[in-house]
Amino acid sequence: MLNLAKDQPLDIMIRKLSKSLVTPDKKKMRVIDLQSVRLIASKKKVTRREAETFCLESDVVPVRYLCNIGTIGVEGQLKLLRSTVAVCGAGGLGGTIIELLARQGIGHLVIIDNDRFAENNLNRQILATESDLRKSKVNVAAARVKKINSAVVISALNKTIDSKNIKESIIGASVVLDGLDNLKTRRIVARACDELRIPFVHGAIAGFSGELMTIFPGDKGLDDIWALSVDENGCGIETYTGNPAATAAVIAAWEVQEAIKIVTGIGTPVRNRLIFLDFADSTFDEIPLS
Amino acid sequence: MGARTITVNVDSIDDARAYVETNFGPVFEKRIKSIGVGKRQSIWDNSNVLLNGTNIKLLNRIDLKDGDKLDLLPRVAGG
Numbered sequence: 001m002l003n004l005a006k007d008q009p010l011d012i013m014i015r016k017l018s019k020s021l022v023t024p025d026k027k028k029m030r031v032i033d034l035q036s037v038r039l040i041a042s043k044k045k046v047t048r049r050e051a052e053t054f055c056l057e058s059d060v061v062p063v064r065y066l067c068n069i070g071t072i073g074v075e076g077q078l079k080l081l082r083s084t085v086a087v088c089g090a091g092g093l094g095g096t097i098i099e100l101l102a103r104q105g106i107g108h109l110v111i112i113d114n115d116r117f118a119e120n121n122l123n124r125q126i127l128a129t130e131s132d133l134r135k136s137k138v139n140v141a142a143a144r145v146k147k148i149n150s151a152v153v154i155s156a157l158n159k160t161i162d163s164k165n166i167k168e169s170i171i172g173a174s175v176v177l178d179g180l181d182n183l184k185t186r187r188i189v190a191r192a193c194d195e196l197r198i199p200f201v202h203g204a205i206a207g208f209s210g211e212l213m214t215i216f217p218g219d220k221g222l223d224d225i226w227a228l229s230v231d232e233n234g235c236g237i238e239t240y241t242g243n244p245a246a247t248a249a250v251i252a253a254w255e256v257q258e259a260i261k262i263v264t265g266i267g268t269p270v271r272n273r274l275i276f277l278d279f280a281d282s283t284f285d286e287i288p289l290s
Numbered sequence: 291m292g293a294r295t296i297t298v299n300v301d302s303i304d305d306a307r308a309y310v311e312t313n314f315g316p317v318f319e320k321r322i323k324s325i326g327v328g329k330r331q332s333i334w335d336n337s338n339v340l341l342n343g344t345n346i347k348l349l350n351r352i353d354l355k356d357g358d359k360l361d362l363l364p365r366v367a368g369g
Binding site: 089091092093094178179180181182183186203204205206207209210211220224225226227234235236237238240241242243248274276281283285287288289290 | 294322325331336338340342343344345346347348361363364365366367368369
C-alpha cells in the first residue's frame with residue numbers, strides 16, 4: 001500500500017505513483033495513469049490540469065498523452081496544457097476541432113457559439129446526436145470535452161459573436177480557430193485577432209471543397225481573398241452544395257494541426273498562402289498571397 | 291472543371307473572363323444543375339478571382355502581362 005499522505009511533497013507523490021516504461025524505440029520514460037492523476041489532484045487540492053502540469057514538469061508523462069510525446073515532446077505537451085485556445089463556432093468544423101483539441105490536451109478551451117443543435121446538423125457535426133437536438137451547442141461541447149479529458153478547463157460562451165464582444169471572449173488565447181459558417185463573422189474575428197496580436201486559423205468548406213490558411217497579425221487575410229465591401233456577408237457555393245461530413249472533418253483536423261504548431265513552435269504554419277482542397281477531383285492547390 | 295492549369299493569351303481581364311465563361315461555364319453550369327440549382331450561375335461570379343495572389347476587386351487598374359497568374363477559387367464559406 002502506498003503512503004500518500006496529503007502533506008507528502010508533490011514530487012515524491014508523483015514519483016511513487018508513476019511507473020517506468022520503455023518505449024518501442026527503447027527510450028525510458030516515466031508515466032502516470034489517469035487514476036493516479038486524479039488522486040494527486042484530490043490529495044493536493046489542485047485541478048487535474050495543474051496535476052498533469054506538475055507531472056510533466058517532473059518529466060512524468062500522463063499515459064493519456066503518451067502517443068503525443070514522440071511528435072511534440074514533453075515540452076510541447078506542457079505548452080499545450082498551459083495554453084488557451086479559442087474556437088469560434090461549435091458546429092461542423094468547430095465540433096471536430098473541439099474534440100481533437102481536447103484529446104490533444106489543450107489546457108483551456110474557449111468555445112463560442114449561440115446556436116442549438118438542429119436535425120440538419122446530424123450529417124456532419126460530430127457533437128450533434130439525436131438526443132442532443134435543440135440543446136445549446138456550447139453546453140453539449142463542454143459536456144463532451146469533460147467526458148474526453150477532465151483536465152481541460154472550458155469556457156463555454158453561449159453568445160452571438162459581434163464586434164463588441166469578440167475581444168473579451170478571445171483575449172488571452174494563444175490562437176483562435178475558425179469553426180464559423182459565414183464570412184461576416186469570420187471577418188469580425190479575424191480583425192479582433194489582428195488587433196489583439198493573436199494568430200487566426202481560417203477554415204471553410206462547401207461540398208467537396210475546403211480551404212485553409214493561418215493568419216498571423218499583419219499577414220494577408222480574408223479581405224485580400226474575398227475583397228468584400230463592409231456590409232457584404234459573402235455566401236459561398238455551400239448555399240448549393242451543402243456541407244458533407246468528411247470535408248468538415250478534414251479541414252477541422254488541419255486547423256487543429258495549425259494550432260498545435262503555433263502553440264508548440266514545431267513545424268511551419270500555412271502563412272501568406274491559401275490551401276485549397278477539392279476532394280471531387282482529388283486536387284490540392286496552394287495559392288501564394290502577394 | 292476538367293482543367294486545373296491552362297495557359298491562355300488574353301489582352302484584358304474581360305477577355306479572361308470571357309474565355310473562362312465560354313470554356314468552363316457550361317461544365318460549371320452542369321455541375322450546379324446536377325445538385326439541383328435551377329438558376330443560371332456564372333463560374334466567374336461564384337469564384338474569388340486572384341491575379342498573382344490579389345483579388346482583382348482590390349486592383350484599381352488591371353494590366354495583364356506575360357506570365358501573370360489568375361486563380362479562380364470557388365467561394366467556400368461554410369462550416
